[in-house]
Amino acid sequence: MIEILGLPAASTFADDIDRVFTIIFVAVGFWFLLAEGVFFWLIFRFKKKDGVKAQYITGELKSEKRWITVPHNIILLFDIVIVVAAVQVWYDVKQDLPEEPDKQVVRVIAQQWAWTFVHPGPDGKLDTPDDIAKVNEMHVQADRLHHFQLESKDVIHSFSVPVFRLKQDVIPGRVITGWFTPTKTGTYDIQCTEICGVGHALMPAKIVIQTAAEHAEWVAKNSSVAVASAALR
Amino acid sequence: MATAPVTHHDAHGHGHHEESWFVHYFWSTDHKMIAKQYMFTGMAMALIGGFFAYCFRMQIAFPGIDVPGFGVVSPNEYNHLITNHGAIMIFWVAMPVLIAAFGNYLIPLMIGCDDMVFPKLNRLSYQIFLLSIVVLIASFFVPGGGFAGAWTMYPPLSAKPEYGLTPLGASLFVTAVALEFVAFLMGGINFVTTAMNSRAPGMRMYDIPMVVWMIVIASILFMASVGPLVAGAVMLLFDQNLGTAFFNPDKGGDPVLWQHLFWFFGHPEVYVVLLPTVGIVAEIITVFARKKLFAYRTVLYTAFGTGVLSFMVWAHHQFIAGIDPRMANIFTITTLLISIPIAEMMFVYIATLYGGAITLTTPMLWALSFIATFLVGGVTGIFLGASGADIYLHDTYFVLAHFHYTFFPIAIIGTFAGLSYWFPKMFGRMMNETLGKIHFWGTIIPFNCIFIPLFVLGAAGEHRRIFDYTNFSELARPELRQLDQFATISLLVMLGFQVLFLFNLFYSLFWGPKAEKNPWKANTLEWTADSPPPHGNWPELPRVYRGPYEYSVPGRDQDYWPQNAQN
Structure with missing residues (x-):
């Protein structure tokens, strides 16, 4: 409907x-x-x-x-x-939180007024130097299970992906885990749906759903940059 | 229990001295004057709330427009407008008009006593209510501007000035809300005590008119639910100003705690304002269908059932707010269960129409339109109470349209119904029927044109409290924007027709034809007093012989049988 x-x-x-x-x-x-x-x-x-x-x-x-x-x-x-x-x-x-061996974990950090998405690099693990952090851009792969970990730096936000029919509030002081498996490729809106201050309407982000090959290419391209910038730090 | 009113009666020395103008209008302990104070204050606040709606709807439909009468709406002003529109319409319009105004006016007159049992507490209640309005309006003008964190005041946004950017406005807003609750606690205790202790001799429990029962039940619900929120408001004030950390996760607090305290009150509150209107509608449809209320006891029991259940549904506002997901299952069940007593109430009213002799006067049109529109609000609530669908619909315009389809019938239609019905009694003059009917259609048609498009927008994913949708590609589609513009233009039409109402109200107040004692040929006791009733209501307090809805009793010449008529 x-x-x-x-x-x-x-x-x-x-x-x-x-x-x-x-x-x-x-x-x-x-x-x-x-x-x-x-x-x-x-x-x-x-x-x-x-x-x-x-x-x-x-x-x-x-x-x-x-x-x-x-x-x-x-x-x-x-x-x-x-x-x-x-x-x-x-x-x-x-x-329910389905588990699969090749699941992808993405950390979603909300703050006034932006989203930061931390994707695992080629090693497939978070909290390693090759992590890819993107502002207002989430990259996922079609037909693959994803877990997301929601964190907030300040106030309550809400992570909403209308094309997934998914919504979950982000509570400061907690890590809330959920899941989704995309079925279509394309670029769609991510919205913040809990009022979070002056810039609430200025928190749009995009979810980019790609095929496995395209996604792997994106990871390879961006993780080298991530590693290099980590080394510089 | 006839002694209590009599002592009060004497204490006032009623009729023996002239009141000064100031005492009469501003320092009166007469329940009818306090009711009118609440009524007119509530309607004045409705003008402010309506103006706010106009401002932010213009911004949504035509982003960046220089709104006539306001100017360009900035994001912070937008948030401020929606926050205060919601708070004003619920706390300073629906509550004072439906509970305080109708409760104060009707309870003593309908149960046959001369005043409330605590008249001075009653006066104090209105004064504190007025103070809460002063604090609220002051909060709009302090440095940083009025509070802009939504009427639900979720911390940490509302708790820390660096997040909400309204350091003073937030504290004043919370204070105003808390003061308003104090005022209604005093009103509530008065309503329950008066209705239980000061009834006319002969009036048994099942002879009490439904609207009195409903206001009593609503007052009980209010008093039982408001405690946690007053406590929460104080905790929030401490968090804002004294550095405590009840809702601050950095120091071990929990922001979700506020949501529980708020909605534990917030959901019964819906029924607190619903029930008085349900009662008003019962009085009106029985009179204008010349019918006995179908299954009086069933209505009463469903009201009590709704009241009890309303304390067990609050977490359906928080399905996706980070509560334990298992809890949502319980609250889905209770929420869908509460649809049953409410549906039953609506069925009873529809059944009351069967076999009637219906005249479509203005009050009757309002009362019937309440049933027709509230049904929409009721059935759309099922979508939101069902946890699976709420994942998607939560915080969208679907929610907004749903609760406006409940609150508009409750607060606006209920007020118009009650006011047009009791106007002859309150002011001793009749309102103009033709103007009343034009105003009715000019309100009810645009109302549907505002909110039906918003259901569609919500189902298409448009979420609330966004001052400009152009940042979201899925929401900036022209067909959705056109629906928003259609809704806004409908709002302008509806607001325009309210001028007609104000004209009719004030014209009839001074120049309307004089009303007789019982213009609608109704049974309840208030229609046996003069129009308007004097201080003390009756020269001699009435006695009751039967229930309030004995219309068209077989074997009688008249089709009504007043409660106080001996035979």
Whole structure:
């Protein structure tokens, strides 16, 4: 449903989240139309007519209360379906942290008002001299599991990648780990979605998703620079 | 319990001395005057809140424009405007008008007593409320400008001046909010005590009009939930000014603690303002459909159920805020559960219309539009309460549109409904129906035109609190920008129609046709008093013989049966 609004789905769980959205849309759309339909019909049907007195209905009889209790129970049923759908996706995205041998770990550091992305160099490990730190530019590889580690230097920020349907607040004093696996290549927005001061609107970053070969090339090109500058320091 | 009002009655020496103009309008302990003070203060604050909305919506739709009446909106001013728009509309418009104004006006009149049980506390409540407004407005003009860290005041942004850049504004803002809470604690204790102890003889629990019940339940919710936030506000003030570290992670504090304290209050607060409007709507639809309220007890129990559940849902505001992800599962369940009593309430109101004789007066139009629009707010809440979908929708315009579809029906439609219904009683004159209906359609149509596009924008990924979207390529698409412009223009239309309301209000106040005692042929006790009721309300306090919704009872000539009529 969200893709038709012009936002591609570019992670493994984006489609799942879109599906939850659609399920809820259909479920509540049904109730909404039903309730509004009955509501407007009653208004037109029971408009005051001369000489016609309103009926005296207490709503306390069992036969009358049925009109409330039956919808009540059906809504409960709908709620259960929605909870199950939502919690399944939630478990996959937030509670579970999949592990794969060739996973890539990227450190994301938020501050007022920029993002720093620390990518591992050719050795595939963070905190080594060949790390590639980029400001407002995150480079990832399609079809490969990535873990991100969110850190904040000052206030609360929120790391949001709309094409992944992913969002996670960044809390100062904590390292929050999450995951994604991109499925499409391209360059997309990263947004800060928690108000973080004057420059909140000036914190756009880009996520660049490339194929394995392109990404390896980018790593090779940038890590030599990183190593050289580390040596100079 | 007729003794309490009588002593108060005597203490006032009511009717025996002339009050000076100042005492009458500014130092009165009369519940009706305090209600009007709250009402007009709340509406004046709504003008400020509406003006702020106009300023920042213009900036969103036409970035960099020189907004007429304000000027160019800088990023900090933008943040300041949205922060104070939210805070004003909830704390200084919805609360004073719905709870304080209607509560003060209606409770004594509807339960048949002459005033609140603590009239001086009542006066003090309004005065502290006024003080909170002075502090809030002062905060706009201090060096560094007003607070700009969103009405939710998340630390560390709100706690440290070097992050928020509003050293004085932040402290004054927190102080103003805390003072406002103090004022409403005093009001709340008054409402609950009065409704429980000063009812007219013969009025049993199930004979209390629904709006009184709802304001009582809302007051209980408020008093039970506000404690943690007042404590939090003091902790935040200490963090800002005394160097403590409750929310400072560098020294062992935790910023997420604030979010728990805030939302533990913040979510019940939604129901605190919702319930009075639900009550107002019950009074209006029964009168203008000439129907007994369908299943009175069910409405009452669902209100209590909602109240209890509302204390168990707060963390759905924090799904992605770094709480333990397992917690989200529990809060998803409770949040979806709370949809059931609320849906049930709406069903009861729809069922009340069945078999009625409906006249579409202005108050009735407002009351019906509350049901129609609040349903949108209700169903869209399901998207956000479902943790899986909230990962994406959190902090987008979808959230914003959702809660405006709840708060606009609650605060704005509820106020217009209540005011147009009780205006004859409050001021002794009738409002103009034609102008009222034009104003109704001129408000309700643009309102939908503002917020339906914002649902679409939110689902397309547009997030809140950004003063200029041109930095984000996915959001700067022309079709999305056009939707924003459409919403802003609709807002201008809606604000324009409010001039008509103000004209109708003030014209009717002075020159409207005189109202009789019971212009709507309603049952509840306030309509047996003079319009407007004098100090002390009735020469002799009424006695109650039946419930408030005995309309169209078979075998009677009249289609209403006032609560105080012996037969």
